[in-house]
Amino acid sequence: VGCDRSKNLVDICGEKNFQAFVCDALSVPIRSGSCDACISIAVIHHFSTTERRLAAIHELVRLLRPGGTALIYVWAMEQEYKNQKSKYLKEKNGSKDKEEKITTDMCQRPLSDQMPDSSSQDSACSSQLLSDSEDKDCDSKPVSDSRLPVHTNRTSFHSQDLLVPWHLKGCTKKKEERIDEVLLPAGSKGSQDLSPVFHRYYHVFWEGELEAACRSLDCVKVQKSYYDQGNWCVILEKL
Numbered sequence: 001v002g003c004d005r006s007k008n009l010v011d012i013c014g015e016k017n018f019q020a021f022v023c024d025a026l027s028v029p030i031r032s033g034s035c036d037a038c039i040s041i042a043v044i045h046h047f048s049t050t051e052r053r054l055a056a057i058h059e060l061v062r063l064l065r066p067g068g069t070a071l072i073y074v075w076a077m078e079q080e081y082k083n084q085k086s087k088y089l090k091e092k093n094g095s096k097d098k099e100e101k102i103t104t105d106m107c108q109r110p111l112s113d114q115m116p117d118s119s120s121q122d123s124a125c126s127s128q129l130l131s132d133s134e135d136k137d138c139d140s141k142p143v144s145d146s147r148l149p150v151h152t153n154r155t156s157f158h159s160q161d162l163l164v165p166w167h168l169k170g171c172t173k174k175k176e177e178r179i180d181e182v183l184l185p186a187g188s189k190g191s192q193d194l195s196p197v198f199h200r201y202y203h204v205f206w207e208g209e210l211e212a213a214c215r216s217l218d219c220v221k222v223q224k225s226y227y228d229q230g231n232w233c234v235i236l237e238k239l
Contacts (some may be wrong), residue, residue: 003028025056028063035063038070042231044210045074045203048161053203054213061220064238069223072214076232077204079156086230092154150199160206163199205232 002020004010013020023029025043038060047053060070079086151162210232211225224235 001030026052026059028059030063032062033065033068036065036068038063038068039072040070041073042075044072045205046201048201048203050213054216057213058217061217061236061238066238068238070236070238072210072234072236073228073231074210074233075202075204076227076230077157077160077206078227079230081227088230089154089156148201151202157204161201161203164202166198166200168196168198207232210234 002010002013002018003023003025004013004020005022005024007022010020010022021029025040025047040056040060044053044056047056057072060072064070076086079089149159149162151157151159151164153165207227208225211222211234214220214222214234214236219239221237221239222234223237224233226233
């Protein structure tokens with residue numbers, strides 16, 4: 001049984017006669033202890049705080065029966081590991097590379113999403129920060145820059161928390177109906193056309209970060225932790 005936050009992706013699974021449903025990875029509507037095994041591939045790196053990433057792992061473990069195992073994959077900060085470039089870096093396409101670079105250097109995000117590694121206390125204060133960034137009663141550090149870097153695809157990462165541009169291809173909507181459109185710079189190829197670009201949040205993991213998060217749960221034993229083509233991976237067992 002599969003689940004995803006995207007209804008469109010779940011519909012594709014249904015068309016292929018697979019069992020899948022829409023849900024949130026932080027609240028999966030499956031009975032506790034009912035799964036022999038679970039996999040989470042390229043999901044947890046989309047959560048924007050340490051607390052939410054840990055909660056996603058905890059929810060995965062909740063679904064497992066005692067002795068059940070889970071496999072987790074997240075994007076790695078180290079796209080070059082032991083002198084070997086990942087498949088992500090190797091798959092460079094000249095024309096595509098140029099297209100990906102046509103993005104703004106930074107993208108504005110709500111202040112409440114600015115502190116990807118903030119503590120629970122900091123998170124509780126985020127609403128106060130919106131109205132008064134100088135609030136002395138809040139123990140969080142003031143946010144000096146409310147923007148996240150936009151990543152250039154097929155290149156190494158320079159920040160753990162970033163936005164990755166997704167260029168929508170084969171868009172059949174009329175120009176006035178497109179969402180989140182970006183006008184290409186004057187003089188560039190296709191400068192007369194609007195190209196829809198979507199920015200997706202990622203937190204890329206340092207070596208040992210995912211394993212440490214899993215080990216912080218009392219009911220978990222890490223069976224294996226390894227690197228695979230630009231991803232950090234953990235196989236864990238529920239005790």
